[in-house]
Amino acid sequence: MxxxxxxxxxxxxxxxxxxxxxxxxxxxxxxxxxxxxIRAIAADARIDPSMVMRYYGSKEGLFAAAAEFDLRLPDLAEVPPDRLGETLIRHFVRRWEADGTLVALLRAAATNPGAADRMRGIFAGQLATAVARSSADPATAERRAGLVASQILGLALTRYVVRLPPVVDLDPEELTAWVGPTIQRYLTQPLPPSRASGR
Amino acid sequence: MxxxxxxxxxxxxxxxxxxxxxxxxxxxxxxxxxxxxIRAIAADARIDPSMVMRYYGSKEGLFAAAAEFDLRLPDLAEVPPDRLGETLIRHFVRRWEADGTLVALLRAAATNPGAADRMRGIFAGQLATAVARSSADPATAERRAGLVASQILGLALTRYVVRLPPVVDLDPEELTAWVGPTIQRYLTQPLPPSRASGR
DNA sequence: AATGTTTGCCAACACGTGTTGACTTAACTG
DNA sequence: CAGTTAAGTCAACACGTGTTGGCAAACATT
Incomplete structure (x- = not known):
């Protein structure tokens, strides 16, 4: 006591x-x-599988602890508006080239509902909020962030998971030159003419 | 006899x-x-699990048969060059909204090496060749196809697998308006200044 | 009708999984 | 030093998996 x-x-x-x-x-x-x-993980860590259970409760618990992830996004309000795309793509490539956590999360999210939930949480709590802070039009910020996510995650998927050769071969500079403008457009382009003709 | x-x-x-x-x-x-x-699949089909083995040999064999997939891409040489992006995104959304096979393949490719291999095969054998046929510059066609794949698969991932709400909520028309230009740019934009400083 | 073949179900095997509890060893505390 | 607690090991359980071979019914062929 x-x-x-x-x-x-x-x-x-x-x-x-x-x-x-x-x-x-x-x-x-x-x-x-x-x-x-769990047995493989324990073997890598050179301990007994039961230790994993003692310290993390269950496999789900271990994954939850392992998938804790901070995108470490910069404050987008301080980035020149015409360089948002370039800044973001550069940041992402550097971030997940240095730390496999997001790739782990991505791989797991494809089959594990809890992992998918966490993925959604990260992009809502980190990407979407960062975009909202830099956006002139908060009403469309979430949608723009979603589009950015689709391109960013698609890149991660094809480059690190599926390993499509032409995408793997791109070096970070080429990647920036090609994908930067896409992100930029999703963030700053005026809304496309939503020809809202009732379906 | x-x-x-x-x-x-x-x-x-x-x-x-x-x-x-x-x-x-x-x-x-x-x-x-x-x-x-296999047991769950057999239950859905209302037959015995052993039937699956008899007809498809193994779980791998069953997956191989189930993941046979034809993108049914149109002949891009016949599409007006300035409408390639719109045409492709429209086609993809319709294609995988009608048939879950590609989503199955995508989900499996995240963890199963064989599935990832098949995914690469589809995009090399179907997307890349279709792009090459429409491209003025065959040398860059593969790279352009890879970039298209990154956006297309990223969209499928966020919309059908991870289910990011803002991406799920986009209707096909909005999707076309936003993503079409991206595809278009990847296909027809002149090469970005590849400041090819040694490696 | 008799025979061979196809289609299907049943029960079981061998294995790898997450998870548990009892036990041993090491470390700290009075 | 004795006693308590933390750290780690070991063997096992209960379960679900892919996969297999045997056997019965339905069908086709002569």
Whole structure:
């Protein structure tokens, strides 16, 4: 009952916890949710499978911890409006080339409802809000963010998951030159004539 | 030995085969490769799981048969060059709204290497060749087709798999108005200044 | 009618999975 | 040093999976 140490004491098991998390991210990214087994993850982390259960409760719990992800989007309000597309595509390529977490999430989201839910959460809570802050017209911000997501995730899918050769071969500069204008258009183009002729 | 009937005789089991295939497509589309179990597919088709094995050899074999897919792309050489984007996006939305096979393939491709391979095959054998036929510059056709694929598949992913609300809510007309120009640009835009500084 | 073949169902195998609880070892605490 | 707690190991359970072979009914062929 007497708790004299600070709330954030470093437990002796923190190294193990971190090793599990690292192995889990790699496995989830490489194999997806179903094929990434707890036994394989534990083997990578050189511990017993039961440790995973003790520290993360269940496979779902482990995935939830491993799929925590911050896009680290810059403040788009400070970016020159005509360079939004270029800035965003550059940021994304750098971000997921350095950290496989988003690829893991993407792979898992294709089959696991919880992962898909988290994916939606990330894009609503991070992308959509960032776009809204930079947008002159908040009413269309969500739709614009959705279109941006479709291109960004499509790129991640074809480049890192399906590995379509021509998309894999593009270097970051070419990628920026090609896709930047697309993002830019989705963000800043005036609404297309919504010829709302009742279906 | 005496085969009097034509080579393509209709076997009595053809109905069952078709029922299995139909159920398999639905299950693979809804659940992905791993979660779609043979038992569930057989139950949907109202037959015994062992029938699936008899007719398709294995789960891999069943998937191979279920993921046979023809994009049915029109001859792009006959499309007015300034309407390529609109034509393609319209075609794709209609195509995969009517047939869940491509969604099944997409879901499976996220985790199953064989499915990813088939996905690459479809886009190399169908999309890339169609684009090459319409392109003035065959040298860049493959790259352009890859970019088109990234946007098309990203749309399918966000709309039918992850189900991002703003993308789900777009009706086909809005989709065409927004994404058509993107496809158009990927297909017909002159090459961006590839500042080819060594590698 | 008798025979062979196709179509289908049943029960079971072998295996890998997530998960659990009992036990041993290490580390800290008085 | 004794005693308590944390960290880690081991073996096993219960379950669902793909897959297999045997057997009965329906059909086709002579």
């Amino acid at each position: 007497d708790v004299t140490e600070p709330a954030t004491r470093t437990r002796r098991s923190d190294a193990t916890r971190a090793a599990i998390l690292r192995a889990a991210r790699e496995r989830f990214a490489a194999d997806g949710y179903d094929r990434a087994t | 005496d085969v009097t009937e034509p080579a393509t005789r209709t076997r009595r089991s053809d109905a069952t085969r078709a029922a299995i295939l139909r159920a398999a497509r639905e299950r693979f589309a809804a659940d992905g490769y791993d979660r779609a179990t």
